[in-house]
Amino acid sequence: MVADRKKKVLLVDDDHECLAVTGAILNDYGCMVYEARDFKEILDLVEEKKVIVDLVILDLVLPVFNGFNITAYLRAHRVYKDVPIIAMTARDYQHDRDKALKLGCNSFINKPYSVNKLLEIVRQLLLRPKSESAYDSSVNL
DSSP, rough: OSSSOOOOEEEEEEHHHHHHHHHHHHHHHHHHEEEEHHHHHHHIIISSSOOOSEEEEESSSSSSOOOHHHHHHHHTTTTTTTTTTEEESSSOOOOHHHHHHHHTTEEEEESSHHHHHOOOHHHHHHHTTSSOOOOOOOOOO
């Protein structure tokens, strides 16, 4: 575990297997994981249930409302504007990485990912001082 209390992570992916595997990794790491498969489920958690998390891990390729749109929504949200976001995708395009970081993601990881690399990024983002900008993209491994 990375701190005194369980850190809360919002994991967003439309792939059931990726949700299950990544969720299990994060749970084993000591995090409380909230899962969403699309923007509607994010809205339910954020707006209806008022869930506040310490970190968002977001697949960029989602149906209807993609990860880029969701990043922009989160950065405009008064509660989520400073929550670190890790962009995750199976597409390995530099322009996707650049766009995600420009929109406010703090880090980027390709699928399939190394568990050690994912956990190192998670650890760094969860331990960073609250005063650091949400747009600090220096946590790219």
